Amino acid sequence: MSKLVYITYKLLILLLFTSIYHIANFLGMEPVVGDSLYKMIIAGILPFNIVKGVLLTAIMVLLFTTMRRWIEQQRTMYLSK
Secondary structure (H helix, E strand, O other), X not given: OOHHHHHHHHHHHHHHHXXXXXXXXXXXXXXXXXXXXXXXXXXXXXXXXXXXXXXXXXXXXHHHHHHHHHHHHHHHHHHHO
16 A cells, blocks of 8 residues: 555545534534443444444345355365466
């Protein structure tokens, strides 16, 4: 990765985080700390991530089972070279 791409990537991440902070501040949202942070993680973030994990696992299992023969053929062809 070139140095310019690396610097651009880092600046984009910095811009994203500072934008989120300033938008929340502009909307009058209080910072989430302590017990309210724990409740927010348990009630809002954790269930979404569990559902997302289950769905992505199911999709990957379906993809792998349908592509298994092709993957084995490619692996055998690569190893025989």
